[in-house]
Amino acid sequence: MNNYYGYIRVSTDEQNESRQLQALKQFEKDHEVKLTIFMDKLTGKCFSEREQYQALKKVVAPGDVIVIKELDRLGRTYDQIKQELTEFRNINVQVVILDLPTFTDVKDQKLGKLLNNLMVELLSYFAEKEHERITERVREGVRQAQKEGKPIGRPKRKLPKNFSKWYPEWKNGDMTAVEFARIMGVSKPTIYRYIRHYENHN
Structure with missing residues (x-):
């Protein structure tokens, strides 16, 4: 029998977890399943320390389903999200994303696996494009600084007098x-x- 889990992440600048919790409860009702819910409340500095998320990753097994409201609950960057989805894909754990309607069909596991694979590839593409965009912005900044005669790189260390x-x-x-x-x-x-x-x- 497959197990169903829900994951909620809220930060201090968000009101509360009720919006995500309500969405998970609606999923339970619509699919007649019971979710074991894990929840992290985080500050901006401790995202990587998500204790409940790490606990969830330790208990999931092949064939299980994880339900989240939004894709960014898994990470803050494309690379983070891609890494998490890839890990779940590799152990045959399906991730259901409620804000992406086509990712909510848990009855067809083959379709779920296909969609998860597609999402990983899309995130990989976006991550690569984001990296290229940042790299180009850095290059543009360097070129502009050179045109303006500004020093490039770290400033020289100031030595003590004498x-x-x-x-x-x-x-x-x-x-x-x-x-x-x-x-x-x-x-x-x-x-x-x-x-x-x-x-x-x-």
Whole structure:
């Protein structure tokens, strides 16, 4: 017997989970099934820590069905969503997406599998296009900065005042790194970073 699960994710900037919960309850009624529901309430910084979602992934088995209201419940980017759908596809778990009507037919599992495969391929395409778009925007930004004479890349590390004055003393062995660091008012690891930077740019 296949098991049916529901997953709800809400963040602190959303009102509450009632909208998603209502949709899952309607699915139960329409399909005469009982969903075991997992729910995460998240802040913006802990999306990857979805404890209930991870718990859900541990209990699902081949032939099971997961019901979500919206596709973005699985992830925040195309790549994340694609990865999750692929994992479920590989273990023969069907994902039902209520906001995509053609993805709600759980009676025909062959159709469900076909649709899941199609969604993975579409997400892969969108992810690739999104990556290309971002890459092109970066290139355009670099080209524009070059036209305007703006510096490209990381700004140069600012060395302490009088660093170049005392550097030869250390280089010639007349001063230890600890003494050099003390004069510059920094730690020993920091003085070595300054030295590497200075030597690489001079």
